[in-house]
Amino acid sequence: MTNLSLNRIRVMIVDDHTMVRRGLATFLKIFPDLELAGEADSGESAIQLCDEIVPDVVLMDLILPEMDGVTAIRTIHLKHPTIKFLALTSFKEAKLIKDSLDAGAIGYLIKTVTADELSQAIRSAHNGQATLSQEVTQVLVRTANHPSKQGSDLTERERQVLALMIEGLNNTQIAGKLKVSPSTIKSHVSNILSKLRVASRTEAVTLALRNNIIS
């Protein structure tokens, strides 16, 4: 707490829960280098308020009615690249974390964070340094170590079909091999594509070979 009074960090709070905003406002009161610049209860009002007050740091809840926090971060970030965003949420899904960071958040904190940790994260954000909650780091590392368990939800039959696709057989040939109608195979193939989240047979086969989906 070196730079007192004059250069206080102006913090804006975005959360749809009144009591959470109250708690955060109370929290800000005890740190002389932080001040409450404004409060918003939705993504839309956050965008508006940022235009008006241009805070230094925004504490952004991600799950908001109508416009969500990620969209709000992305929108404001484009307009005001100097504003720093700290996502403050109780969700730690890998996708949500990635989306927030992609949108421009410099930190991601879980709502188990203590007052001192939070104040430190605000200061870091203001200085352009990232802060991630311990749990968030774990989620990111885990996702990086296990890129995808794609294909784990394939049924036995779909595996058989995929194996024959790898051999280069077309639907009619696969149908002949498995003694079922080509339309049945067609529906298996479309299930396989959707489960592997790919758009074509070639992609499915490539993915299957690369990730050893069919042993």
Place this chain on the structure above:
Amino acid sequence: MKIISNPSLEKLTDSDLRTIYDSLPDGFIITDLETGFVLEANQTACMMHGYTCQEFIGLHITSLIEPGSMNLFYEKIDYFKSKQVFNPRLQHLCHDHSVIFVEWHGVPIQYNNRDCMLSIIRNVTNRIQDENILRQHILELSYLEQSKLLEISHTLASALEFNPGLILDQIHEIIDYTHAGLFTLVDSSLVTLAMRGNPKLEKLGQIRVRVKGSETLSILFNGHRPIIIADIWADDPQAEFLRTLLDDGAAKLLTGMKSWMWIPLAVKNRIIGGVGMANKEETYFTLHHADIALSVANQAAITMVNMELYDQAKKLAIYEERQRLARNLHDAVNQSLFSAGLIAEVLPRLWEQDQAEARESIKDLLHLTRGAQAEMRSLLAELRPSTLTDSDLRDLLILLGNAYTGRTNIPVTVTAVEDILLPSEVQVAFYRICQEALFNVAKHARAKHVDIFLQQDGEKIELCVRDDGIGFFYEDSIAKKSGHYGLTMMNEHADSVGAKLVITSQPGAGSEMTLSWIPPQNGDIQ
């Protein structure tokens, strides 16, 4: 009368011939084609119509024809004149006015130099009556079958639980099998879901039949057609196939049996099981049996697949309910506790800084913890629905109010009478709708204060949730369906228990939701 040209009969006298004609089982008539009078007839023809021969001979032939058959008679006579063939079946009128069915076989002859018709007539009344009875019987049988099939399809369609035993019982009323089993295909084995007809087999529990290879499977599928085996001990390939298939444990299905029928259960060309029926008689099962069984089997197959889907849907519903509770926990309790934690953490420092503010924060803390507690209690109540039905509605409303204040810091005043007795589903609806109304107020109204009233006016129970927020145009919100999903849900929920929901609001003048319920008048009173 030289009508018979067989030379060996030439020696017979007219009297001999007369005796022979009279003793023939069929009637015998010679009719003058020009005048229409009966010129000659044998005893059988006369007696068939209840006349003596003196009365019968000389009658006009049309006096024997029942008026209903007259048109046909004339038509056939015209035909006879050109084609020389006369063989209609006509209804005749007897002397005593009774009606008989008569089959004619007429040929042209010359008799006493006149153009005549010689006719053999046979009374087929009994045969026709028998035929009618038989036809009626067949009709009744097919009615019986159809009604049985209909019953089975009702059972299948209405039962939430798939009951394979019941299906076999119902099939048994149409097809008299000695024993039958309903199989489902699980991991390349046919496994009995039910067994009927033989107590010993029924007691065995599940019988498993290993299906080796896709070829066996496709024989069992048989292009979605039944397989009938007249004699399972014969040398033909189907019988051998069955004996090979049912080896070891399943072999006892064959003991003492002779004929067999297999009905594949399939959906969209995928075999999912089958019904096997056995009879101790050879060649018992017919194609007709097969048709009936297949139509039952097709419905059963669809039901089996539906059951699978139903189970999945049930699991999904449980999953969704869990998700909902988790979301509520997060939305309400977790947020409150996070905020309370922050405040508690900074409170000592705040106290040193500014005691007045610190006191305010202590109040917040109190609200938050009370709110979180109320929130927890209402979540627990939802986890254990008996809490919702067993508690006094007033207490439940206070719980909702506290939880709401805890979450939003907006004061809620609950003014409610105690001991209001509502049917449990109505009480749950009141609770849920109040919860939803508060949720909407929190989300949209920006209210400073909320009132909840619960009152009883005669038999009418009325719940009112009123806020002093920004209000809205109710009509607009209905039109904007997507944004007010909650309102639709509230309406549906109210409808489902026969309660009335009225929402009134004006922009700038807050909003009011009134839910009223009156016990139904026609129900338990009489």
